[in-house]
Amino acid sequence: MANQKQDEGATAKLTINDIARLAGVSKKTVSRVINRSPLLNRETRDKVEAIIRETGYVPNPQARALALGRNFLIGLIYDNPNAQMVLSMQRGILEALHGTEFELVIRPVDRGSNHVMDDIRGFVTRQRLFGVVVLPPMSENDALMRMLDEQGCRYVRMGSAMLDDPEHMVASNDREAVADAVRHLITQGHRRIGLIAGPHGFRSARERREGFEMALAEAGISLPRSLVADGQYTFESGLSASESLFDLSPRPTAIFASNDEMAAGVLYAARLRGIAVPDELSIIGFDDTPVTTRVWPPLSTVRWPIVAMGRAAALKLIGTAIGEDAEVNEPSMFSSTLIRRGSVAPPAQT
Amino acid sequence: MANQKQDEGATAKLTINDIARLAGVSKKTVSRVINRSPLLNRETRDKVEAIIRETGYVPNPQARALALGRNFLIGLIYDNPNAQMVLSMQRGILEALHGTEFELVIRPVDRGSNHVMDDIRGFVTRQRLFGVVVLPPMSENDALMRMLDEQGCRYVRMGSAMLDDPEHMVASNDREAVADAVRHLITQGHRRIGLIAGPHGFRSARERREGFEMALAEAGISLPRSLVADGQYTFESGLSASESLFDLSPRPTAIFASNDEMAAGVLYAARLRGIAVPDELSIIGFDDTPVTTRVWPPLSTVRWPIVAMGRAAALKLIGTAIGEDAEVNEPSMFSSTLIRRGSVAPPAQT
DNA sequence: CCTTTCTATGACACCGGTGTCTGGTTAGAC
DNA sequence: GTCTAACCAGACACCGGTGTCATAGAAAGG
Numbered sequence: 001m002a003n004q005k006q007d008e009g010a011t012a013k014l015t016i017n018d019i020a021r022l023a024g025v026s027k028k029t030v031s032r033v034i035n036r037s038p039l040l041n042r043e044t045r046d047k048v049e050a051i052i053r054e055t056g057y058v059p060n061p062q063a064r065a066l067a068l069g070r071n072f073l074i075g076l077i078y079d080n081p082n083a084q085m086v087l088s089m090q091r092g093i094l095e096a097l098h099g100t101e102f103e104l105v106i107r108p109v110d111r112g113s114n115h116v117m118d119d120i121r122g123f124v125t126r127q128r129l130f131g132v133v134v135l136p137p138m139s140e141n142d143a144l145m146r147m148l149d150e151q152g153c154r155y156v157r158m159g160s161a162m163l164d165d166p167e168h169m170v171a172s173n174d175r176e177a178v179a180d181a182v183r184h185l186i187t188q189g190h191r192r193i194g195l196i197a198g199p200h201g202f203r204s205a206r207e208r209r210e211g212f213e214m215a216l217a218e219a220g221i222s223l224p225r226s227l228v229a230d231g232q233y234t235f236e237s238g239l240s241a242s243e244s245l246f247d248l249s250p251r252p253t254a255i256f257a258s259n260d261e262m263a264a265g266v267l268y269a270a271r272l273r274g275i276a277v278p279d280e281l282s283i284i285g286f287d288d289t290p291v292t293t294r295v296w297p298p299l300s301t302v303r304w305p306i307v308a309m310g311r312a313a314a315l316k317l318i319g320t321a322i323g324e325d326a327e328v329n330e331p332s333m334f335s336s337t338l339i340r341r342g343s344v345a346p347p348a349q350t
Numbered sequence: 351m352a353n354q355k356q357d358e359g360a361t362a363k364l365t366i367n368d369i370a371r372l373a374g375v376s377k378k379t380v381s382r383v384i385n386r387s388p389l390l391n392r393e394t395r396d397k398v399e400a401i402i403r404e405t406g407y408v409p410n411p412q413a414r415a416l417a418l419g420r421n422f423l424i425g426l427i428y429d430n431p432n433a434q435m436v437l438s439m440q441r442g443i444l445e446a447l448h449g450t451e452f453e454l455v456i457r458p459v460d461r462g463s464n465h466v467m468d469d470i471r472g473f474v475t476r477q478r479l480f481g482v483v484v485l486p487p488m489s490e491n492d493a494l495m496r497m498l499d500e501q502g503c504r505y506v507r508m509g510s511a512m513l514d515d516p517e518h519m520v521a522s523n524d525r526e527a528v529a530d531a532v533r534h535l536i537t538q539g540h541r542r543i544g545l546i547a548g549p550h551g552f553r554s555a556r557e558r559r560e561g562f563e564m565a566l567a568e569a570g571i572s573l574p575r576s577l578v579a580d581g582q583y584t585f586e587s588g589l590s591a592s593e594s595l596f597d598l599s600p601r602p603t604a605i606f607a608s609n610d611e612m613a614a615g616v617l618y619a620a621r622l623r624g625i626a627v628p629d630e631l632s633i634i635g636f637d638d639t640p641v642t643t644r645v646w647p648p649l650s651t652v653r654w655p656i657v658a659m660g661r662a663a664a665l666k667l668i669g670t671a672i673g674e675d676a677e678v679n680e681p682s683m684f685s686s687t688l689i690r691r692g693s694v695a696p697p698a699q700t
Numbered sequence: 701c702c703t704t705t706c707t708a709t710g711a712c713a714c715c716g717g718t719g720t721c722t723g724g725t726t727a728g729a730c
Numbered sequence: 731g732t733c734t735a736a737c738c739a740g741a742c743a744c745c746g747g748t749g750t751c752a753t754a755g756a757a758a759g760g
Contacts, residue, residue: 015716015717016717025740026740026741028718028740031719034717035718040738041738060478060716061476061477061478061717063745064717065412065717065745066715066718066747068718068745069718073455083433083640084433087437094456103457103473105423105455106444106456126451152363264644271646290433291640294585294614295646365745367746377710377748378749380747381749382708382709389707389708390709391709409746412745413715413745414748416717416746417715417747
């Protein structure tokens with residue numbers, strides 16, 4: 001709109017040739033300066049650097065990518081109902097990428113669709129991504145990883161258990177974390193503890209269920225099938241799943257919901273029935289999403305270090321970029337902790 | 351891991367030359383096929399297309415970007431406390447980008463930092479982005495837009511009021527939406543209505559406040575300064591802001607919170623004080639985030655079409671790509687609607 | 701049948717960087 | 731005073747596409 005820029009971009013883009021001409025050197029020398037080549041005369045370097053600073057020259061990443069044969073784009077592939085977790089993961093990855101020349105390209109996919117595979121293939125091959133981070137539940141798809149391998153696309157997968165080479169995986173130990181949470185309930189005196197499981201096909205659902213069963217088994221508590229209700233990781237599914245649990249007689253005195261959304265559903269259902277939480281019913285969720293502190297009473301839950309895991313995943317990916325054989329010492333296994341809030345109490349005396 | 355791929359990428363990347371050789375034509379002809387040039391012999395086209403299909407050739411986007419002088423990356427710049435809104439916006443933009451060759455690169459920034467401007471400049475120039483979508487409150491920064499202009503970077507900004515040329519802006523009409531919500535409260539019989547305002551410096555905070563004041567003025571209700579509390583769009587700020595409102599005597603019978611997080615804070619504070627909602631206090635929030643349906647009672651709120659607005663923003667941006675002068679007929683103004691849930695009732699008879 | 705016009709294709713330079721190899725200086729060794 | 735080595739910097743090809751222009755062959759016109 002201003003009159004002085006007729007053409008696109010007032011700052012007519014400078015090229016390496018412009019800098020070379022201004023500095024009176026060859027483009028290759030400028031290239032050396034940019035890439036911090038050690039075999040450069042100090043004066044030459046200073047001179048070129050001064051020009052670069054003055055002009056504000058920025059190398060064209062497309063040209064660089066073309067010449068180098070690889071680009072600086074990391075993809076994030078996800079298909080997860082948990083918005084909060086996706087966003088935290090983005091944050092973690094971006095923290096790791098900050099200050100590097102890498103950028104993050106996001107790609108939500110539809111797990112249900114029968115061309116997910118093609119979608120993702122198109123995504124990674126079209127953009128020639130440097131690598132991708134895959135979030136659960138997509139990350140549990142081994143066929144996808146094989147495909148990525150075939151396409152020569154690096155990957156790191158996130159998950160609830162170590163499913164792969166630690167070099168390609170960042171995981172939290174859901175099973176143990178849930179077992180801890182359930183042990184906490186048992187310590188409080190609970191014996192009839194209900195489980196709202198996550199959807200079939202989610203590894204996290206299985207891990208959490210196994211942790212639940214593990215803790216009960218340890219304490220010698222039997223688990224009738226009726227105390228396990230199926231959920232879909234959604235608020236609504238938590239709501240309806242708890243209905244079936246509430247119909248039981250005797251009613252469970254505590255419920256572990258496999259994620260916070262469902263735990264919020266349990267709480268809501270309890271209110272609808274006039275069941276007091278935590279006096280008549282204890283609830284523990286999983287994820288530590290903000291909703292846990294918005295409801296009343298605030299929900300006890302299991303917190304896992306999403307941001308740190310995202311950061312670790314990204315560092316694993318770009319670690320190989322720095323030096324092909326540079327040791328990548330990011331941890332692969334993260335542990336979660338039980339956050340105690342107001343939704344757990346000893347069972348009523350009855 | 352498999353023995354057949356020694357080198358990176360089992361599918362050694364095919365180039366346009368390979369296709370040209372296989373098809374027995376020049377690379378330019380292959381290029382024409384890819385770009386659907388109309389002046390091509392049918393047979394030639396079919397032959398080349400067949401080869402492309404068989405081999406699974408995908409043009410290198412970096413080379414394309416270099417030759418074309420522009421790339422196919424859209425940036426999303428945001429600095430917003432509202433996770434849900436950021437994610438919905440991402441979804442809307444991605445919907446619009448789906449099926450095109452554009453990808454979305456995300457870039458959260460720190461508004462507080464005093465090198466935000468440089469950060470963003472680095473982002474858009476380094477990657478030579480095709481264009482960016484800027485979310486509030488960054489989108490209210492006119493200096494940023496000038497800078498983007500200077501860098502020759504297209505942009506579309508999102509906001510709560512039309513701040514710019516409709517070509518560069520997608521906005522919702524927050525003022526009118528809030529006025530509607532408050533009119534609803536007035537219709538129910540409320541006269542002492544409190545406001546929890548958003549942070550200074552957020553245009554949305556101002557618009558919502560003005561809508562609030564507008565509705566009261568229409569009804570001839572005066573607004574003492576004490577009925578307005580400052581918030582920061584966070585749950586905690588809503589919580590503490592409502593304390594001051596609750597200390598008033600007489601207490602307001604209704605509170606409009608400028609976003610849902612703060613509305614959730616009001617609800618929480620009410621519970622702490624033993625104030626019944628909606629019997630003794632009505633609450634309306636803004637945004638229609640999931641938390642509104644997780645709490646008890648579910649919160650009435652104002653819903654704005656985030657996803658649709660994101661889609662519109664992206665289409666505006668890439669619309670100019672299709673044909674330089676193609677009419678972009680995406681709407682620029684969107685309107686919000688009041689969602690009635692359980693947090694509003696007529697004031698108590700007292 | 702020859703010229704003109706149009707159509708379909710190819711040759712070649714170019715986009716903006718990087719890798720390789722070569723050549724000119726300078727310094728150190730004899 | 732040479733010879734050699736070390737060090738710097740430049741020439742040039744190349745990455746994988748696209749734009750421009752030339753040209754061969756076919757179709758149209760006289």
